[in-house]
Amino acid sequence: MSDRTSFFARNKAAIAVAAVAGVTAGAYIYYNAVSQSQTSSESGSSATGASPEASKKKKSKKKKSASSKKSADEKTEEAVEAAATTAKLYPVVNGLPNISEETIANLSEKEKEEWAAALKEDGNHEFKAKKYDAAIAYYTDALRLKVDPVFFSNRSACYAALNDHENVIKDTSEAIKLKPDYTKCVLRRATSYEILENYTEAMYDLTALTIYGGFSNKSVEQLLERVLKKHSIKVVEENLKNRVPELPSASTICSFFGAFVQETTPEGISEESEGADKFLFDALKNLNYSTAEGYEAADTLINQAVAAYNVEELTNESPNAGKAAVALEYSASIKFLKNDPTSAASDIEKAIALKPRPRTYVFRALINADKSSFTEANQDFEQAKKLNPEFPDLYYHLGQLYYLTGELAAAEENFTRAKELNPDNVYAYIQLACIKYKNGDFKEAEDMFTAAKLKFPTSPEIPNYYGEILADRGDVKAACKQFDTASRLQKALPTFSVGALPLINKASFISREGLEHFDEAEKLLTEACELDPKSELARISLAQIKLQNDQVDEAIVLFEESSKLARTIEEKVQATSFAEATKMQKRLKNDPFLTAKIQEAMAARM
Ligand SMILES: *[C@@H]1O[C@H](CO)[C@@H](O)[C@H](O)[C@H]1NC(C)=O
Ligand SMILES: *[C@@H]1O[C@H](CO)[C@@H](O)[C@H](O)[C@H]1NC(C)=O
Ligand SMILES: *[C@@H]1O[C@H](CO)[C@@H](O)[C@H](O)[C@H]1NC(C)=O
Ligand SMILES: *[C@@H]1O[C@H](CO)[C@@H](O)[C@H](O)[C@H]1NC(C)=O
Numbered sequence: 278m279s280d281r282t283s284f285f286a287r288n289k290a291a292i293a294v295a296a297v298a299g300v301t302a303g304a305y306i307y308y309n310a311v312s313q314s315q316t317s318s319e320s321g322s323s324a325t326g327a328s329p330e331a332s333k334k335k336k337s338k339k340k341k342s343a344s345s346k347k348s349a350d351e352k353t354e355e356a357v358e359a360a361a362t363t364a365k366l367y368p369v370v371n372g373l374p375n376i377s378e379e380t381i382a383n384l385s386e387k388e389k390e391e392w393a394a395a396l397k398e399d400g401n402h403e404f405k406a407k408k409y410d411a412a413i414a415y416y417t418d419a420l421r422l423k424v425d426p427v428f429f430s431n432r433s434a435c436y437a438a439l440n441d442h443e444n445v446i447k448d449t450s451e452a453i454k455l456k457p458d459y460t461k462c463v464l465r466r467a468t469s470y471e472i473l474e475n476y477t478e479a480m481y482d483l484t485a486l487t488i489y490g491g492f493s494n495k496s497v498e499q500l501l502e503r504v505l506k507k508h509s510i511k512v513v514e515e516n517l518k519n520r521v522p523e524l525p526s527a528s529t530i531c532s533f534f535g536a537f538v539q540e541t542t543p544e545g546i547s548e549e550s551e552g553a554d555k556f557l558f559d560a561l562k563n564l565n566y567s568t569a570e571g572y573e574a575a576d577t578l579i580n581q582a583v584a585a586y587n588v589e590e591l592t593n594e595s596p597n598a599g600k601a602a603v604a605l606e607y608s609a610s611i612k613f614l615k616n617d618p619t620s621a622a623s624d625i626e627k628a629i630a631l632k633p634r635p636r637t638y639v640f641r642a643l644i645n646a647d648k649s650s651f652t653e654a655n656q657d658f659e660q661a662k663k664l665n666p667e668f669p670d671l672y673y674h675l676g677q678l679y680y681l682t683g684e685l686a687a688a689e690e691n692f693t694r695a696k697e698l699n700p701d702n703v704y705a706y707i708q709l710a711c712i713k714y715k716n717g718d719f720k721e722a723e724d725m726f727t728a729a730k731l732k733f734p735t736s737p738e739i740p741n742y743y744g745e746i747l748a749d750r751g752d753v754k755a756a757c758k759q760f761d762t763a764s765r766l767q768k769a770l771p772t773f774s775v776g777a778l779p780l781i782n783k784a785s786f787i788s789r790e791g792l793e794h795f796d797e798a799e800k801l802l803t804e805a806c807e808l809d810p811k812s813e814l815a816r817i818s819l820a821q822i823k824l825q826n827d828q829v830d831e832a833i834v835l836f837e838e839s840s841k842l843a844r845t846i847e848e849k850v851q852a853t854s855f856a857e858a859t860k861m862q863k864r865l866k867n868d869p870f871l872t873a874k875i876q877e878a879m880a881a882r883m
């Protein structure tokens with residue numbers, strides 16, 4: 278599920294050429310940058326990684342060779358030697374050590390050391406022979422003689438081999454208590470936590486490892502990312518259990534309906550109608566407003582219309598079939614926007630059974646494309662074409678499908694047709710310009726934007742998307758001018774179109790230019806959140822600024838709100854992973870040992 282990028286998500290990303298993808302990618306970079314700025318890089322790694330482990334190893338070898346007066350290089354020799362040592366030093370019964378408390382009480386400190394070392398060696402020997410229970414007995418006795426993190430580590434390796442992860446966690450935790458930067462144990466514990474699906478603990482350990490490794494260890498980073506993702510998916514799934522489907526941001530709805538030909542009032546209904554007809558009329562009227570309130574009202578009214586038409590009882594012969602089908606079609610599209618594709622599909626099937634229009638098939642095509650059923654989607658487009666080969670929306674969405682699958686030539690053809698058939702679809706102009714840009718023809722794209730601006734002088738969409746392209750080329754100044762124009766045009770409109778997008782775009786691009794722009798970015802994004810309270814993008818962007826300003830708690834809340842607002846699972850998981858990563862950083866700051874490590878690394882860097 279997680280690697281399925283839904284059509285809708287990509288659809289949105291394609292419309293917002295650079296910004297949506299850019300902001301989210303920026304967030305990842307940002308998270309890493311934060312971690313990196315808090316710690317050092319290469320210079321810190323000498324005190325970390327496997328090196329303390331390695332020096333320990335050398336020491337224990339020395340100790341052993343001193344006591345046995347042998348040079349132990351070969352593994353076989355080591356084994357023989359260990360067995361010989363055993364016989365000499367401590368009582369053995371049935372191949373296992375049998376050391377009473379009394380015996381221990383009698384030993385000198387030096388003898389305890391020697392016995393413990395010998396027991397450990399024998400434990401290693403058993404471990405190599407895969408006799409894990411025996412190895413555990415040896416290490417356990419070694420621990421009775423000497424509390425040593427290495428023995429805990431050794432025994433945890435046995436438990437790991439036996440898949441006894443609770444005990445792995447117990448032993449590694451003991452080892453880590455004795456030696457906090459015992460990386461081998463931290464990694465082993467993280468692995469067990471991950472297996473037990475205790476992801477937050479696994480993340481904590483892996484984050485600590487990245488600090489010890491001075492952020493230069495890619496494999497740990499990948500592990501961390503993997504666990505973070507698993508954890509975030511779990512959190513999102515948990516949240517979804519109690520989810521009430523909600524409408525997305527008004528600008529999302531507006532750009533969705535904006536790509537369709539304006540709905541004319543169905544025949545036979547008017548302001549004076551009553552009952553179901555009146556509900557449908559009012560629903561369409563409210564959709565016409567293109568405001569957040571209008572969409573909320575339309576949602577309720579469409580449901581009332583569907584109920585009042587008594588759609589379950591209707592047949593395609595019923596006089597109300599056509600109007601009921603229109604109501605069902607809108608009900609389906611609203612459910613689709615609420616990310617409830619199953620209910621959406623059910624409504625659209627009913628609409629098709631009653632009285633399909635070309636648009637009904639186009640809606641079904643979108644629902645199918647969203648679940649990656651592209652063959653079915655294409656069949657739907659064919660059906661729409663059969664009903665009306667001149668239906669503009671069909672070509673626009675077909676173009677969109679090709680655009681997203683990277684077939685730009687086919688997309689261009691279809692967008693061109695869509696534009697010819699419905700010269701009022703501003704998105705067709707924008708997409709055509711974007712294709713030119715994607716094909717490397719910036720000049721042509723620019724000309725197309727200029728021409729579109731003449732045709733749609735009050736459309737905030739054009740400067741907004743033109744701005745994205747300028748920003749993508751690195752001309753942030755020119756881009757900001759376009760974003761300002763877009764914001765101004767949006768403010769002048771009674772309806773929603775781009776909503777807060779130009780504000781978000783401007784904020785995200787200027788904040789990449791440097792820290793000195795953060796205050797302005799914060800102001801813009803705060804405004805964006807107010808303007809479009811349902812914009813998950815505004816929240817996730819503001820959260821990043823808050824994080825940069827060390828307002829960690831506010832950032833967490835904003836990330837979580839963004840996750841709740843996001844329509845797709847992918848977006849939810851991403852916002853949640855930022856929230857969870859931030860929580861992890863907060864927890865890290867409360868750990869004095871890790872904080873000291875971070876400071877140490879920073880000092881080493883200076
Ligand atoms: C271990 O030694 C004790 C005496 O110290 C003895 O009583 C006990 O039976 C021994 N255990 C085994 C398993 O032989
Ligand atoms: C402990 O040491 C004492 C004195 O050296 C000895 O008498 C006793 O037998 C020892 N006990 C054990 C269990 O080794
Ligand atoms: C026990 O620890 C030593 C020293 O770190 C190591 O060389 C050895 O491989 C470990 N054995 C096991 C079974 O983990
Ligand atoms: C994860 O491990 C920690 C520490 O051992 C424990 O406190 C917590 O309850 C565990 N959480 C889950 C979900 O098992």
Ligand SMILES: *[C@@H]1O[C@H](CO)[C@@H](O)[C@H](O)[C@H]1NC(C)=O
Binds near residue numbers: 326327490494495497
């Ligand atoms: C990265 O970390 C893992 C786990 O601690 C370790 O096994 C590996 O050797 C490290 N790699 C480098 C290049 O330090």
Ligand SMILES: *[C@@H]1O[C@H](CO)[C@@H](O)[C@H](O)[C@H]1NC(C)=O
Binds near residue numbers: 539541542558559562
């Ligand atoms: C919505 O707007 C369109 C275009 O302006 C118009 O034709 C239609 O009648 C309006 N619908 C309603 C229900 O007001």
Ligand SMILES: *[C@@H]1O[C@H](CO)[C@@H](O)[C@H](O)[C@H]1NC(C)=O
Binds near residue numbers: 672675686691694
């Ligand atoms: C849409 O694209 C497809 C695939 O290239 C093509 O076969 C079809 O002719 C296009 N439609 C129009 C109207 O250009």
